[in-house]
Amino acid sequence: LSEISTTMLVPKVGFMLNYLTRPSWSNQSLIDSVRSLNLEIIRYPGGTESQYFDWQTGRSVPASLWTNNVLFSHRYIGTVPHVSYPLSSLQYFYKQTNIKPVFCLNMLTQTLDNQIQMLQTASALGIPVAYIELGNELYFTDIDFTNKYPNPVDYVLDVQNNWIPRIKALFPDASIAVIGSYDGLTDLNGNTVPSRIYTWNDTLFQRNPTANAITFHYYFPPNTTMLSNPNITQTLAAPFRNWPVLKANTVDQVTNNMDCWITEYNLNDGNQNSYAIASSWAHGLYTAAIFSLLLEEPKIKMLLNHQITGLPSFASLASYTNFGDTLTNRMTAEGNAMRLLHKAVIGNNTATKLIFSVNPGITVNTIVYPSLIGWIFQNGLNKELFILNLSNNNFSLDLSLLISGQYAYEHISTPNPLQKNITSENLIIKKGLSNSIILSEPYSLVYATSENTNESIYSFIGNGDWDDPDNWLNN
Secondary structure, X not given: OOEEEEEEEOOEEEEEOOOOOOOOOOOHHHHHHHHHOOOOEEEEOOOHHHHHEEOOOOEEOOOHHHHOOOOOOOHHHHOOOOXXXXXXXXXXXXXXXXXXXXXXXXXXXXXXXXXXXHHHHHHHOOOOOOEEEOOOOOOOOOHHHHHHOOOHHHHHHHHHHHHHHHHHHHOOOOXXXXXXXXXXXXXXXXXXXXXXXXXXXXXXXXXXXXXXXXXXXXXXXXXXXXXXXOOHHHHHHHHHHHHHHHHHHOHHHOOOOOEEEEEEEEEXXXXXXXXXXXXXXXXXXXXXXXXXXXXXXXXXXXXXXXXOEEOOXXXXXXXXXXXXXXXXXXXXXXXXXXXXXXXXXXXXXXXXXXXOOOOOEEEEOOEEEEOEEEEEEEEOOEEEEEEEEOOOXXXXXXXHHOOOOOEEEXXXXXXXXXXXXXXXXXXXXXXXXXXXXXXXXXXXXXXXXXXXXXXXXXXXXXXXXXXXXXXXXXO
8 A cells, every 4th residue: 555545434325225126114124235235325215206296195106197197207116016114114114223314305296285295294304304305206207207397407496496495494404405417418428418417517507506416326337238248348347447437427516515316326337127237236336446446536435336136137135036126135246345335434434545566557449447446434433444446356455554453354255256147155255353464366355343442543654564455465
């Protein structure tokens, strides 16, 4: 380790919920599985499905709204036999876990009065109303969305003149976020973007509504689309190829002091039933790389993975039967990566990126990405870190340069990082105690923690021994 880069504040971390795929919270094994993912925020009741959610029944708005030509998009939402998710269920979940919700308000099929009543009812139940999102992805050209808000300015004026002032008056301490689009004239796959999408953010910034935050959703496509023969180096290069484009089109445009909430992010690999990388350990490495890149942006104050339960193409707790049958819920490979990333972050105040003196670059076309990425997190004397190995090399990690005394570690790898549809039982998970060197195996994730250490990480700066890479790691 040659130096330590700039320290910044730690974002809130968690998951998006999709009430259509959620098993019942009354099952204690599911609650225990959710706890193991180490989250502090959950998005209620979901993403696009939230715009069709009736909180008073805990279900989608009636199917009759589609059959009577009131609604046209997302017809499946009105008919799917999902588990009911009323506020009493959210209250039980919060009391069991102490995980706070982000309320994604239904601005499409419910009124402002209705959604205020929901927030007031939640507050009366003891559920904290601390984070509020004003809708989800209404910048898309779905006919229901364009019927509600024909142009971006219609959404902006509605939140500016109605939703924000009414909610702020009743919940002055709540942070309220408006919707931001992914912007850009083309998307990450080179497809032309409709003007509604690429003018959305400009309209928002010109009107400058008095929101606390703006939300963005990041789905990174892999470089490889070969379902039968994916390439892991091409795949792992994709976050490093795509993030500069997304960053330039989104967070870099936010200059009015609004925080950025990433309320959905993940690998976007084909569709939910046919995919090349999703559900493999490479998926976990991929998402960990995205997470690491997003940590570098100080404007980002919230990171919510898509999603907590559902199909293995996205979920950390995957169900291999329809509608999240609790009996088949198992932690995916990606879920295990998120478990350790969140474990390192949660409860800490500062995040500091590590810079390695031996860190070979991996070149794919014009993209060069590092073999190793590492972060250390701190709250007082407690330190936690993760180190991601994106290469096929072994590295010796002398963590005594960062953590004084004995530390506990966990190491995850697998013989075949491209094997799909795997869960914890297919991973090699090693746990132990050390006070010096541990081995980072190819395509692995290491987590380590130490409490009550008396030395600051900054005390090592200027130590001449750091000039010798052998004191830190060996390729």
